[in-house]
Amino acid sequence: MNEFYYIIPFIILAAGILISLVIEMYFTSSEKILPWFSILTFLASGFSALFLVNNVKVVFENMLMSGGNVNFFIFIFNLGAALVTLLSIDYIKKYHTYYGEYYILLMSSVLGMSLMAGAKDLIVIFMGLEIMSVCFYALAGINRNKLKANEASLKYFLLGSFATGFLVYGMALVYGSMQNTSLEYLFLNFTKFNTNILFLAGLLFILFGLSFKIAAFPFHMWVPDVYQGSATTVSALMSTGGKAAAFSAIIVSFASVLTVVNTNVFAPYFGAIAVFSMLFGSIVAIAQTDIKRMMAYSSIAHAGYMTIGLASGNSYGVSGIIFYLAAYTFMNIGAFGIISIVEGKNDTNLTIKSYAGLANKKPILAGLLAIIMFSLAGLPPFAGFFGKYYIFIAAVKAKLTWLAIVGVISSAISVYFYIRIIVLMYFKESEEDFVIENSNTGLLSVIIAVLFVILLGIAPNSVINLISYFAK
Amino acid sequence: MIEQYIPVFIVIIVAVIFAVATVVMSKLMGPQRPNSEKESTYESGLKPIGTTNERVSIKYYLVAMLFIVFDLEVIFVYPWAVQFKKLYSQIGISIFFSMLVFLVVLELGFLYVYKKGGFKWD
Amino acid sequence: MTIPIEYYLILSGFMFLTGVVGVLTRRNAIVVFMSIELMLNSADLTFVAFSSYLGNSIGQVFVFFVMTVAAAEAAVGLAIIIAVFRNKKTVNIDEINILKW
Numbered sequence: 082m083n084e085f086y087y088i089i090p091f092i093i094l095a096a097g098i099l100i101s102l103v104i105e106m107y108f109t110s111s112e113k114i115l116p117w118f119s120i121l122t123f124l125a126s127g128f129s130a131l132f133l134v135n136n137v138k139v140v141f142e143n144m145l146m147s148g149g150n151v152n153f154f155i156f157i158f159n160l161g162a163a164l165v166t167l168l169s170i171d172y173i174k175k176y177h178t179y180y181g182e183y184y185i186l187l188m189s190s191v192l193g194m195s196l197m198a199g200a201k202d203l204i205v206i207f208m209g210l211e212i213m214s215v216c217f218y219a220l221a222g223i224n225r226n227k228l229k230a231n232e233a234s235l236k237y238f239l240l241g242s243f244a245t246g247f248l249v250y251g252m253a254l255v256y257g258s259m260q261n262t263s264l265e266y267l268f269l270n271f272t273k274f275n276t277n278i279l280f281l282a283g284l285l286f287i288l289f290g291l292s293f294k295i296a297a298f299p300f301h302m303w304v305p306d307v308y309q310g311s312a313t314t315v316s317a318l319m320s321t322g323g324k325a326a327a328f329s330a331i332i333v334s335f336a337s338v339l340t341v342v343n344t345n346v347f348a349p350y351f352g353a354i355a356v357f358s359m360l361f362g363s364i365v366a367i368a369q370t371d372i373k374r375m376m377a378y379s380s381i382a383h384a385g386y387m388t389i390g391l392a393s394g395n396s397y398g399v400s401g402i403i404f405y406l407a408a409y410t411f412m413n414i415g416a417f418g419i420i421s422i423v424e425g426k427n428d429t430n431l432t433i434k435s436y437a438g439l440a441n442k443k444p445i446l447a448g449l450l451a452i453i454m455f456s457l458a459g460l461p462p463f464a465g466f467f468g469k470y471y472i473f474i475a476a477v478k479a480k481l482t483w484l485a486i487v488g489v490i491s492s493a494i495s496v497y498f499y500i501r502i503i504v505l506m507y508f509k510e511s512e513e514d515f516v517i518e519n520s521n522t523g524l525l526s527v528i529i530a531v532l533f534v535i536l537l538g539i540a541p542n543s544v545i546n547l548i549s550y551f552a553k
Numbered sequence: 554m555i556e557q558y559i560p561v562f563i564v565i566i567v568a569v570i571f572a573v574a575t576v577v578m579s580k581l582m583g584p585q586r587p588n589s590e591k592e593s594t595y596e597s598g599l600k601p602i603g604t605t606n607e608r609v610s611i612k613y614y615l616v617a618m619l620f621i622v623f624d625l626e627v628i629f630v631y632p633w634a635v636q637f638k639k640l641y642s643q644i645g646i647s648i649f650f651s652m653l654v655f656l657v658v659l660e661l662g663f664l665y666v667y668k669k670g671g672f673k674w675d
Numbered sequence: 676m677t678i679p680i681e682y683y684l685i686l687s688g689f690m691f692l693t694g695v696v697g698v699l700t701r702r703n704a705i706v707v708f709m710s711i712e713l714m715l716n717s718a719d720l721t722f723v724a725f726s727s728y729l730g731n732s733i734g735q736v737f738v739f740f741v742m743t744v745a746a747a748e749a750a751v752g753l754a755i756i757i758a759v760f761r762n763k764k765t766v767n768i769d770e771i772n773i774l775k776w
Contacts, residue, residue, distance in 0.1 A: 207740065246691075
């Protein structure tokens with residue numbers, strides 16, 4: 082029974098989901114209650130995870146892990162989702178489409194992400210991934226009268242479940258070759274199965290399935306369409322929480338190759354998808370005119386940077402990825418938050434040109450967006466710089482200097498399209514005349530995200546020490 | 554080991570021959586005098602109306618979807634019920650409550666669908 | 676005597692391949708979705724075959740979860756396809772192209 086103490090974050094989240102179902106059923110004014118209730122649940126779950134961070138323990142017959150990195154991930158997911166919920170309050174009013182399910186699905190997807198982060202067994206990874214993905218399929222099309230949203234959710238659903246098919250088949254092959262689905266067992270006996278073709282094929286299939294969720298190069302086709310078509314706030318969560326959860330699943334299931342003990346047999350694969358994702362994302366993003374599509378391609382590029390950490394396969398890489406994910410979560414939620422505030426009714430003001438002259442109209446928004454764009458471009462002293470810095474250091478330590486160099490080149494390319502927006506905001510006159518509605522909750526959420534970006538940029542050592550302390 | 558399947562193959566072959574032979578023989582041997590009455594669609598003696606490709610109402614899909622979801626949960630209950638005595642002696646009463654929690658969550662979902670009008674038929 | 680494990684694996688491999696080819700070549704969203712289900716079922720078959728071959732029940736437990744997830748996915752997926760059909764009056768994925776692929 083004591084085991085339940087260690088999974089309090091999960092229990093709070095699950096109880097919150099059930100209670101909000103009841104609220105949605107019986108209260109006619111659930112539109113006012115539910116967002117605040119879900120923020121409360123996210124914060125309770127997140128801070129209880131932070132409170133329990135020292136209790137590292139594997140519970141429920143080697144199924145779930147609690148404490149350490151896992152709780153750090155859960156904290157990030159919950160904080161990110163709380164910020165997204167704050168953004169959604171005013172965003173949903175813009176489209177006059179309130180569905181109570183929106184917040185319930187948001188909470189369920191965070192539960193799925195938390196399960197993925199804490200997984201110690203292939204079953205738990207699969208369940209977590211599917212809880213998250215099914216919620217995202219529905220969330221992408223939550224605006225069901227909008228054709229673009231329908232199309233985005235159909236594409237996401239078809240391609241996402243295609244990837245799930247690969248994942249499950251890979252898990253079946255891994256189970257068949259090692260007679261077990263425990264990740265602990267995989268970690269300890271990796272060298273024993275190292276030469277088994279069935280086993281390696283299974284792991285590769287699992288990797289295909291997860292690469293899809295992190296939006297890495299050969300499996301990126303859905304990213305621009307889905308980010309563009311679905312609601313901006315949903316894209317914010319998909320690009321941060323979904324990516325972070327998939328990375329945490331890769332880290333736990335490939336922990337055996339990410340230590341110095343074993344040689345990283347997947348290093349060529351990781352290296353290849355890192356190079357292609359970075360270059361492809363950065364170069365294609367330049368050509369975009371729609372800001373959400375641009376952010377989508379930048380998200381592909383960022384997946385590439387993080388994959389460098391996997392290719393380097395040491396503990397520096399792992400803690401670098403976790404830091405990067407934390408930084409990226411706040412940067413992207415901030416960026417999508419500002420996009421959702423600037424966005425007008427019926428998908429207007431979504432082109433890059435809409436941002437011309439923003440500094441005159443809304444100086445605060447422009448300043449916040451400038452900080453986020455500097456951070457995304459990887460300029461010091463913001464969080465994005467240190468994220469890339471730790472990843473590149475890990476690559477150099479793993480004697481993959483060429484990968485770090487490609488990463489630097491790609492970030493240099495990406496500076497162009499991030500800075501272009503800043504130039505537009507400050508040095509160009511507005512061509513279209515439109516009014517940006519005020520959104521106090523949205524602005525609050527963006528400010529919190531930017532504060533975290535600055536905090537992680539100014540004091541990265543405290544965070545990285547904390548992470549590497551648990552990464553052991 | 555392939556020999557063990559010989560009876561199955563024989564059955565398949567006989568079935569195919571029988572099916573093909575009946576159709577072909579009736580075509581060859583029976584008298585054929587078609588007219589417009591015979592060629593028309595059989596609708597219990599009434600005049601046929603509209604196309605046969607009627608679009609099925611969306612309500613059936615709704616009910617079918619709900620059925621799939623709630624029907625499949627029972628696969629978790631069956632193994633639990635079969636092993637209940639053994640597990641009860643090993644773990645104790647908590648094995649009962651764990652399934653109770655599962656069913657409460659499931660019923661909450663059911664209640665949600667009911668309250669939202671998922672079962673309304675008009 | 677029992678059927679050797681290879682036969683099951685070959686069958687499930689073929690099922691999986693059929694599913695993949697179906698997803699890549701068919702243009703009707705429902706058929707694509709059925710092909711995906713075929714892929715999941717081939718994984719189920721592999722699990723059950725390994726489970727009985729290895730004599731442990733983890734695979735069967737996994738299959739329960741895969742089946743449940745497939746059902747949930749089917750429900751959400753059909754709902755999405757219906758939503759698309761209501762607005763667009765088609766489920767051909769070549770015609771659903773406002774967003775660039």
